[in-house]
Amino acid sequence: MKASIALTPGDGIGPEVVQEARLVLEAVAQRHGHEFKFSEHLLGGCAIDARGTALPDETLAAARAADAVLLGAVGGPKWDDPQAKVRPEQGLLAIRQALGLYANVRPVRPHPALARLSPLKPERVAGVDFVVIRELTGGLYFGTPKGRTMTPEGERAVDTLVYTEGEIRRIVKLAFQMAQQRRQLVTSVDKANVLESSRLWRKVAIEIGKLFPDVKLEHQLVDSCAMRLITHAAHFDVIVTENMFGDILTDEAAVLAGSLGVLPSASLGGSRLGLYEPIHGSAPDIAGRGSANPVGTILSAAMLLRHSLGLEKEAREIEGAVNLALEEGKHTADLDAKNPLSTAQMGEAVRERLA
Secondary structure: OEEEEEEEEEOOOHHHHHHHHHHHHHHHHHHHOOEEEEEEOOOOHHHHHHHOOOOOHHHHHHHHHOOEEEEEEOOOHHHOOOOOOOOHHHHHHHHHHHOOOOEEEEEEOOOHHHHHHOOOOHHHHOOOOEEEEEEOOOHHHOOOOOEEEEEOOEEEEEOOOOOOHHHHHHHHHHHHHHHHOOOOEEEEEEOOOOOHHHHHHHHHHHHHHOOOOOOEEEEEEHHHHHHHHHHOHHHOOEEEEOHHHHHHHHHHHHHHHOOHHHOEEEEEOOOOOOEEEEOOOOOOOOOOOOOOOOHHHHHHHHHHHHHOOOOHHHHHHHHHHHHHHHHOOOOEOOOOOOOOEOHHHHHHHHHHOOO
């Protein structure tokens, strides 16, 4: 198989972890006779420094022409001024919207070898295996009007939460389709007791649920869902929710795994083109030290093979290699402070276990 993969390493530790994921993909390609063509492009803070924009035109063009995009991370203290007109995160939001990537998929499955790292009791983490599907291109982050104005009482800020029936329908339908391949349970998370947008969300979810009689639908208010993610996380199978709720809940769910460094994600849309990235940030405090955990990015590369290239066997091969490495105690500093591997050594450990 021939495929084009656009790399956007981004900022901080992004280039370090993307490099290891690329080496894993190259090893998989060599093992199975595939031909992956890689190209590297600017996105985020590094793009602001070089081009004055978080998403240069050439990066977007390359992403559109590729079969998939693999991202490292964006942002850092250098670009954290809240008054700045251009911020790294704008590039990430813009590329998702421009590519029509409306669904962020985050699997949460704590590895048994890392259970001791979770701040929760082992029995709270046992059996946890769910997916959060977050709507990416609507809601509070994109609604208009948006801005600040001066009033006699002082400055006034406005953000608008907007959802259309079509936006809700497509994301909820994806959740049901995914649940059919799992444990046949969809938990739709909203705030229907307060928000009109959530009442529309719940209405559409019920309508979509009737099209999937083999899948059970349950509704959960976002505040009680946040509580149940800590007290009864093993109950969940597929969680689907709107943009801001998903942004918050997925970071909470990441705590279950014990480290942000081991969790991947995929941003998907109506085509096979997807954007894949670890859920962690750019970690500027350890950038350049070679100590970052590349596992989340490597597992994101496995999702890339599965969702954009249709290479299920190869995706499982990477996931199996990661599991084996972790079981054998191959850990970076975030997982094992006593005898940590470097970023490159962890990547090598995964590649050695691909067979």
